[in-house]
Amino acid sequence: MRTRGFEISVARALAALFLFFSAGSFTRVHATPQEPADAPATAEHAAPVEVSTTTQKDQVDLNVTVYNSNIALIRDVRQLHLASGTFPLRFEDVAASIMPATVHFRSLTDPAKLNVVEQNYEYDLLDAQKLLQKYVGREITLVRGEEEANSTKWVETKALLLADNNNEPVWKIGNEIVTGMPTSWYRFSELPGNLYSRPTLVWTLDNAGAGSQKVEASYLTNNMNWNADYVLTVARDEKTGDLDGWVTLTNNSGASFVNAKLQLVAGEIHQVRPVTIESMGAAAKVDRAMAAPPQFQQEGMSEYHLYTLGRRTSIQNNESKQISLLSGTNVPVEKFLLVEGQSYYYHNQQGIGNAIPEPVKLYYRFKNDEKGGLGMPLPAGTVRVYQADSKGGIQFVGEDRIDHTPKDETLKIYVGNAFDIVCERKQLDYKKLANNLYEMEYQITLRNHKDVPVTVEAREPIGGDWEVVNSNLKWTKLDATTISFEIPVEKNGTATLDYRVRVKW
DSSP states (O other), X not given: OHHHHHHHHHHHHHHHHXXXXXXXXXXXXXXXXXXXXXXXXXXXXXXXXXXXXXXXXXXXXXXXEEETTTXXXXXXXXXXXXXXXXXXXXXXXXXXXXXXXXXXXXXXXXXGGEEEEEEEEEOOBOOHHHHHHHTTTSEEXXXXXXXXXXXXXXXXXXXXXXXXXXXXXXXXXXXXXXESOOOSEEEOSSOOTTOBSSOEEEEEEEEOSOSEXXXXXXXXXXXXEEEEEEEEEEOTTSSEEEEEEEEEEEEOSSOXXXXXXXXXXXXXXXXXXXXXXXXXXXXXXXXXXXXXXXXXXXXXXXXXXXXXXXXXXXXXXXEEEEEEEEEEEEEEOEEXXXXXOOSSTTSOOOOTTSOEEEOOEEEXXXXXXXXXXXXXXXXXXXXXXXXXXXXXXXXXXXXXXXXXXXXXXXXXXXXXXOSSEEEEEEEEEEEEEETTXXXXXXXXXXEEOSSSOEEEEEEEEOOSEEEEEEESSOEEEEXXXXXXXXXXXXXXXXXXXXXXXXXXX
16 A cells, blocks of 8 residues: 555656646646655545746737826736636736736636636745745755865855844754854755745636637836927028927836837826835936837827837837837927016016116927928927037027927927027106006116017016006007017117006006
8 A cells, every 4th residue: 555655656746847847838836745655546635736837938919008107008918828727827027016906817718717816916026135034944054165275165054044133144053053154155945935036926717718818917017107309400590490209218117028019198197196016127228219110100099199109119127218209391480589577577676776687588489280290299298409500510409398289289499598689677667646556667678689680579467457558669468467569679789668557456
């Protein structure tokens, strides 16, 4: 009877070794505890517990949708060979920044017959310190070098690890308790089953369907983001420009996505901020793709815009890359100069007899329409403006940020302040006519040191119930609290705006 039990045990051990070396996606096998040699061969002890493991090698499709709010939706499709009944499945090569509560697993082949009984996210990752902590209460081989006759002799000592607090191991060697023992390295007999070399989803599945199935795991991950960057190159005459748009995609999620279908969502989505697991990503490196790939195709989705890349791409972990979004040539551009009055109109700075200098702001504006060579919804991002110099070189002149901009809307880009146009503003008069009635008079002086004439728009805020008593230039009421003046200034000339308002509160 004992011989029969021994033969059964040997046969099971050989079967386990065969599965370990030959299984495709079943790459890890956990055997049941060793039974006595004379134990009966019952159905209860008939087979070891098999843990199926799937990696990126089983992947047949991958979709990555990145939102401009530091999250991404991953849809990972794999072809698996599944056992029948209830068994665990290790799903490896997922993002370290995964949001476990968002995970959804389903069979694309036979969804009604493959169900998830339980789900775990294992992120207790393997490192030397954690491995040592997992061996508290177990025996470890300590290896240390001893110098002997001008050579190093390696001495091994078996020791029981009693504690490992603050990286100070406490050992039991023989009948003695030892601390501070110098050790060159440790040798461990095995890897604990509750440590993982990479973040892993572990499902307990119940399969009543086919053995070969295509499955999809979808989840949200943090630490993936994208934004738009634009380059506006303005012609020498400042009447046209070329606009190039780039998508800058950053992946610090803790996973790489190879040969993925990439989609981007632009818009302000609402999120309830979850408690997330800290990313293991390092600083990003830059991979700037200078050759323009196919443009994104955009479509409306709910109240957002979806941009789909016309080819597949790979997104490595800790990588920043750029992909061409759009290109417009000979876009009509208008340059304009603007002076804005102070925010607190009736609490102006006092120059003690001197005029107050005001900056003359330089803007370029253009319309996002098909007629101008554009007409694509523009995601929020930074517009960097360049201009040709007299030698044909391109020089950087400023940058500004734009919000999400639908088609047929006008963009206004603030690039800096004019160098050769000086503006000064002062209050000439203040008079109280009654308890709630006042008159104020202001003067804005512009000096143009350029060799071409310019026109500067001056916008002035006014509060209360107001009227313009007199003005030497035509004015326009923009809204209830703002009036606008167009001030032409000859080359190397000076122009002055004088206006008086009556205000009632």
